[in-house]
Amino acid sequence: xxxxxxxxxxxxxxxxxxxxxxxxxxxxxxxxxxxxxxxxxxxxxxxxxxxxxxxxxxxxxxxxxxxxxxxxxxxxxxxxxxxxxxxxxxxxxxxxxxxxxxxxxxxxxxxxxxxxxxxxxxxxxxxxxxxxxxxxxxxxxxxxxxxxxxxxxxxxxxxxxxxxxxxxxxxxxxxxxxxxxxxxxxxxxxxxxxxxxxxxxxxxxxxxxxxxxxxxxxxxxxxxxxxxxxxxxxxxxxxxxxxxxxxxxx
Numbered sequence: 001x002x003x004x005x006x007x008x009x010x011x012x013x014x015x016x017x018x019x020x021x022x023x024x025x026x027x028x029x030x031x032x033x034x035x036x037x038x039x040x041x042x043x044x045x046x047x048x049x050x051x052x053x054x055x056x057x058x059x060x061x062x063x064x065x066x067x068x069x070x071x072x073x074x075x076x077x078x079x080x081x082x083x084x085x086x087x088x089x090x091x092x093x094x095x096x097x098x099x100x101x102x103x104x105x106x107x108x109x110x111x112x113x114x115x116x117x118x119x120x121x122x123x124x125x126x127x128x129x130x131x132x133x134x135x136x137x138x139x140x141x142x143x144x145x146x147x148x149x150x151x152x153x154x155x156x157x158x159x160x161x162x163x164x165x166x167x168x169x170x171x172x173x174x175x176x177x178x179x180x181x182x183x184x185x186x187x188x189x190x191x192x193x194x195x196x197x198x199x200x201x202x203x204x205x206x207x208x209x210x211x212x213x214x215x216x217x218x219x220x221x222x223x224x225x226x227x228x229x230x231x232x233x234x235x236x237x238x239x240x241x242x243x244x245x246x247x248x249x250x
Contacts, residue, residue: 032210032224033148033203039106039228044235046107047114054114055121064118082112090226099221106225110232117236120243128248135246136239143196144231147203158201164194184244191241199234202227 054060064076086109090102097105120129147154168191175183206227209220 026211029207029210032220033206036206036224036227036231037144039225040231040235043106043110043228043232046110047117047236050111050114051118051121054118061118064115079112079116083109083116086112090229094222094226097222099218099225102222102225106229109229113236122250124243124247124249128246129243132243132247133239136235136242139196139242140199140235140238143199144203147200148207150200150204154201154204157197158205161194161197161201164190165198168194188241188244192238192245195234195238195241199231199238202230202234206231 054064064073064079065071066073086105090097090105090109094102168187171183171187175187206224209223209227212220
């Protein structure tokens with residue numbers, strides 16, 4: 001699922017000298033970032049559990065695939081489209097929704113997203129899925145640390161990465177009709193580069209947000225949850241790109 005979450009508005013909360021930024025690394029910043037990663041891990045856990053249950057439970061699996069014809073059911077199509085509907089609802093309702101409502105939507109999104117990804121466990125061997133997951137975790141963790149610790153402003157890189165993301169989405173839609181294996185490999189390699197970069201970029205933006213005094217506590221909590229959603233999407237998309245390149249099909 002090549003999609004991204006939300007951008008964060010931060011008003012000149014850092015001092016810039018020759019493209020180098022200075023960000024307050026206070027206890028509040030660390031607490032904010034810890035909360036962001038906590039909710040990201042919760043979302044990944046929910047997705048993993050729901051994906052496993054629907055892939056291994058025959059009764060649940062028949063809700064998505066017709067055993068007689070092998071075709072997808074109407075529910076499966078709805079589940080595939082549901083994550084986009086959740087993203088739109090969260091995006092446009094961010095200012096109006098209360099934090100508890102936003103949290104419920106976040107949990108529901110992660111669960112439905114996991115169901116939509118249950119096909120992975122049917123198409124790829126368990127060993128390759130586990131190996132790619134570990135690789136993704138190492139790469140993601142490395143770039144998250146880099147984004148948190150670097151003093152270099154990644155804003156200019158972020159614009160290029162977002163442009164690359166849109167390029168991936170458009171190319172993926174085109175390849176949906178072309179079914180080109182070569183183009184699929186190109187998209188996957190570019191996707192890995194884009195989501196690796198976006199991980200560092202998003203972490204730095206979240207750190208800047210945490211240091212901002214221009215955002216009130218309630219809104220900052222909401223944006224923190226959105227930050228967790230952004231990082232979740234970075235991780236999942238990076239995992240999918242690596243799986244397409246290195247996963248072993250059954």
